[in-house]
Amino acid sequence: MRELIERLHEGLPAEAVLTDRDVTASYAHDMxxxxxxxxxxxxVLPRTVEQVQHVMRTATALRVPVVPQGARTGLSGAANASDGCIVLSLVKMDRILEIDPVDRVAVVEPGVVNAVLSRAVAEQGLYYPPDPSSWEQCTIGGNIGTGAGGLCCVKYGVTAEYVLGLEVVLADGRLLTTGRRTAKGVAGYDLTRLFVGAEGTLGIVVRAVLALRPAPPRQLVLAAEFPSAAAACAAVCEIMARGHAPSLLELMDTTTIRAVNDLAHxxxxxxxxxxxxxxxxxxxxAADLAAVGELCTAAGATQVVPAEDAAESELLLQARRLALVALERVGTATMIDDVCVPRTKLAPMIEGVAAIAQKYELAIGLCAHAGDGNTHPIVCFDGADADESARARESFDEIMALGLALGGTITGEHGVGLLKKDWLARELGPVGVELQRGVRQVFDPLGLxxxxxLF
Structure with a gap:
């Protein structure tokens, strides 16, 4: 321990090395x-690429594991510390280095908060689409590590589609540059995509080149009430089949609606x-909303209410963004699933979750990026009750099994981390796991x- 601290101080300022037990304990886990x-x-809280390289060289020399972190808003345990590790927090590397309106790219450090970048590029008439629900807190580095999504994915796609290039500090301290900042580029293997969603197991992202879009017009929102999840999902399928391109298509069930009302009235x-x-x-x-409103009514909606202006639209979106926070108040603990299924299987997925909630006698609120088929069943329970906690864990696993049975995936945007690594092996199969372990071994032969x- 003493040698580790001494070596870290050789390349880091004193304030960047934290050893107080109470302070370091606060960095032990994500959400x-x-x-x-x-x-x-x-x-350690480095501010420069060179300082990150020093940390990794020290870790390699002393064979100390390193856990990279952003804002720790993750929901799978990917940022959780391991015993005796160096927690490498990148939140101090928070500079927007460049915004180029001609090439439509931004160059940023990993600690830049998603909302800060979004507002900065908006000032130049540009748009960075990925918008996780935690966008006011989560960092770009964390978004890249987990392959984050958000409300706008149905039209604009997820983080991976906006990462053009990276600078990555490897386990031994070398600096790797991947990708490009040009509109096109197919030189060699796509290592950039390999790092997106790798959850910090292949290297430390220290700089990212991100694609931007022209700022779209202000969106308007429509709210449609349905007597069943099946009717709502039928509307979703019809909207997509008719060729509409909504900027978001979100669903909340009754449990979620009540929780949001209890929280925010x-x-x-x-x-x-x-x-x-x-x-x-x-x-x-307005014309697009009218057309979609007709499809909703035909699918069985009991009421369709289009927002009259941007302010009313934002209020509806705020309700959706509050879903997780609101459901956290239903019990003393939550487990958040992230199962994505084909859109055509959305109805049986939601109905299956309702049956699982009834089977285990638990409150399970469900919100979904319905346009993507990405569901977030949130199991609410009393964490101090051993029996209820056990039932929560069983229901969580049964929900993931249901998603795989419907042709889906165990995670659409939250990542694997610790929480789902047993399920990753089931989804990938033995050959897939073997090859992915081999890739990891190439980048990090010491397993630091x-x-x-993940595995």
Missing amino acids: ASFSEAGTPAVV MGLPETTEALLLAAFDTPDP LNPGK
């Missing part, structure tokens, strides 16, 4: 439940079984980077 966390030996309709939010940022969003995660 995931049921994911063990160890005790870090030290927390928003007056959402609690008698409906499913509330569908659709938005368009097209030149004539985020040990215990």
Whole structure:
């Protein structure tokens, strides 16, 4: 321990090396439940690429594991510390280095907060689409590590589609540059995509070149109430089959609606079984909403209410963004699933979750990026009740099994971390696991980077 601290101080300022036990304990875990966390030996907060390289060279020399972290808003335990590790927090590397309106790229450090970047590029008439629900806190580095999504994915796609190039510090301290900043580029293997979603197991992202889009018009939102999840999902399928391109298509069930109302007193309709939010940022969003409203009515919606202006639209979106926070108040603990299924299987997925909630006698609120088929069943329970906690864990696993049975995946945007690594092996199969382990071995032969995660 003494040698580790001394060597770290050789390349880092004193304030960047934290050893106080109470302070380091606060960096031990992210927001995931049921994911063990160890005790870090030290927390480091570098501000430069060279300082990150020094940390990794020191870790390699002394064979000390390193756990990279962003804002720790993750929901799978990917940022959890392991015993005796160096926690490498990148939140101090928070500079936007460049915004280029001609090439439509931004160059940023990993600690830049998603919302800060979004607002900065908006000032230049540009748009960075990925918008996780935690966008006011989460960092670009964390978004890259988990392959984050958000509300706008149905039209604009996920983080991986906006990462053009990276600078990455490897386990031994070498600096690797991947990708490009040009509109096209197919030189060699696509190592950039390999790092997106790798959860810090292959290297430390220290700089990213991100693609930007022209800023779209302000979106308008429509809210449609449905008597059943099946009717709402039928509307979703019809909207997509007819060629519409909503900027978001979100669903909340009754449990979620009531929780949001209890938290924020928003007056959402609690008698409906499913509330569908659709938005368009097209030149004539009112016309698009009218067309979608007709499809919703034909699918069985009992009420369709288009927002009259941007302010009313933002209020509806705020209700959706509050879903997780609101459901966290239903019990003393939550487990958040992240199962993505084909859109055509969305209805049986939601109905299956309701049956699982009834089977285990638990409150399971469900919100979804319905346009993507990406569901977030949130199991609410009393963490101090051993029996209820056990039932919560069983229901969580049964939900993932249901998703795989429907042709889906165990994670659409939250990542694997610790929480789902057993399920990753089931999804990939033995050949897939063998090859992915081999890739990891190439980049990190000593197994120092985020040990215990993914596999």
